[in-house]
Amino acid sequence: MTCSPYDLKDYFLDELAAAACGLVEDHLKQCPGCREELERLRLTRSALEALRDEEPPRRIAFVSDKVLEPSWWQRFWQSGPRLGFAAAAMLSVAILVHAFARPAPPAPGGRDTAALEARISAEVAQRLEPAIAAAEARQAQRAAQVVAETERRLEFDRRADRVAFEEALTVLQKRFSVWLTASADLGVRR
Amino acid sequence: MERRVPGPAGACSRRRVAAHGARVIFREVEDRDLIGRARRGEVEAYNLLVSRWEKRVFNYLLRLVGDREDAFDLSQETFLKAYQNLSRLEDQARFSAWLFRIAHNEAFSLLRRRKPEAEPLRDPPSATASYGLFPAELSLAVQSALERLSEDQREAVLLKVYQGFRFEEMAEILSCPVSTVKSRLYTALDLLKDTLAPISTRGVP
Numbered sequence: 001m002t003c004s005p006y007d008l009k010d011y012f013l014d015e016l017a018a019a020a021c022g023l024v025e026d027h028l029k030q031c032p033g034c035r036e037e038l039e040r041l042r043l044t045r046s047a048l049e050a051l052r053d054e055e056p057p058r059r060i061a062f063v064s065d066k067v068l069e070p071s072w073w074q075r076f077w078q079s080g081p082r083l084g085f086a087a088a089a090m091l092s093v094a095i096l097v098h099a100f101a102r103p104a105p106p107a108p109g110g111r112d113t114a115a116l117e118a119r120i121s122a123e124v125a126q127r128l129e130p131a132i133a134a135a136e137a138r139q140a141q142r143a144a145q146v147v148a149e150t151e152r153r154l155e156f157d158r159r160a161d162r163v164a165f166e167e168a169l170t171v172l173q174k175r176f177s178v179w180l181t182a183s184a185d186l187g188v189r190r
Numbered sequence: 191m192e193r194r195v196p197g198p199a200g201a202c203s204r205r206r207v208a209a210h211g212a213r214v215i216f217r218e219v220e221d222r223d224l225i226g227r228a229r230r231g232e233v234e235a236y237n238l239l240v241s242r243w244e245k246r247v248f249n250y251l252l253r254l255v256g257d258r259e260d261a262f263d264l265s266q267e268t269f270l271k272a273y274q275n276l277s278r279l280e281d282q283a284r285f286s287a288w289l290f291r292i293a294h295n296e297a298f299s300l301l302r303r304r305k306p307e308a309e310p311l312r313d314p315p316s317a318t319a320s321y322g323l324f325p326a327e328l329s330l331a332v333q334s335a336l337e338r339l340s341e342d343q344r345e346a347v348l349l350k351v352y353q354g355f356r357f358e359e360m361a362e363i364l365s366c367p368v369s370t371v372k373s374r375l376y377t378a379l380d381l382l383k384d385t386l387a388p389i390s391t392r393g394v395p
Binding site: 009013015040041043044045047048049050051052053054055056057058059060061062063064 | 233236237240241244245246248249252253258259262265266269270273328329331332333336347350351352356357375376379382383386387389
């Protein structure tokens with residue numbers, strides 16, 4: 001430990017701001033203990049620097065081998081700006097495709113629009129009337145068929161009822177005749 | 191001591207020279223130029239970048255793992271991984287810290303695999319190492335003092351004293367807070383000071 005206003009090792013390792021360095025230097029002028037500590041640190045660094053760098057046993061070099069190089073898609077995915085550009089390009093293409101794929105909008109201009117509307121109205125009227133007539137004819141024909149069918153069924157029912165009535169009447173007449181005959185027989189016997 | 195101070199790839203220095211009537215502008219080729227060209231697939235630009243950094247990376251790894259062949263293999267792995275991931279380097283000015291972070295990861299991957307074994311076998315200083323300015327005993331003493339530190343402490347000394355990184359860069363390389371970096375480094379300096387300061391006083395001619 002030293003009595004320096006800032007850590008002497010920070011000063012020694014050049015990690016202090018200029019103002020702090022000034023304060024430490026002022027302190028060092030007055031403090032033999034800190035000067036001695038700083039001197040020991042400098043001697044230590046001198047000793048450490050006695051260890052010289054060694055040369056690597058061989059040079060490191062790469063050749064242009066496709067195996068070592070990242071593939072184009074690796075480079076692409078690892079690159080944010082390129083990805084952003086690609087996204088923007090795809091969006092542009094999508095907008096263009098959409099613009100060409102949809103039907104062309106009507107040309108601007110009041111006269112053209114009015115003429116187009118008149119033509120559309122005429123064409124609609126021209127096609128609508130026969131369509132309505134055909135639909136009405138179909139409707140009328142179907143109604144006639146329904147009426148005819150209903151009448152046929154009613155006629156059939158009427159005939160059936162008449163036949164039933166006639167049969168019932170015949171049965172009654174026969175019973176009446178039987179009853180008359182029986183009563184006549186009864187009168188004769190008395 | 192042959193050392194380059196890391197950090198931003200250096201101020202752009204330009205020099206104009208009149209040569210044969212034409213004006214030629216010399217500009218230092220900066221690391222960021224080489225990184226840009228390497229990213230575009232220029233292997234030669236990357237090789238130039240490797241040649242600038244291989245000695246520093248090799249010596250950092252050598253002092254960390256203590257074996258020349260291991261240090262060389264790790265250096266190759268470091269530069270290969272750096273090349274493959276160069277496009278992920280966001281701030282090109284921080285290339286040195288990024289490169290040493292890869293080297294640190296490679297070294298500690300090896301050191302973890304070695305853990306069951308005892309102390310790593312350290313190569314004696316090679317014949318190519320030059321100790322002309324200082325007695326060989328001092329170098330041996332330094333090596334011995336560094337070996338006595340823990341791996342974390344030794345690495346803090348290597349990054350600060352030998353590689354000149356700032357605390358923030360060291361924190362980035364080691365993936366730990368600046369306070370941890372300072373604690374490791376200062377403990378290491380205290381230990382080294384007790385051993386080396388007296389030797390350095392006596393031994394330096």
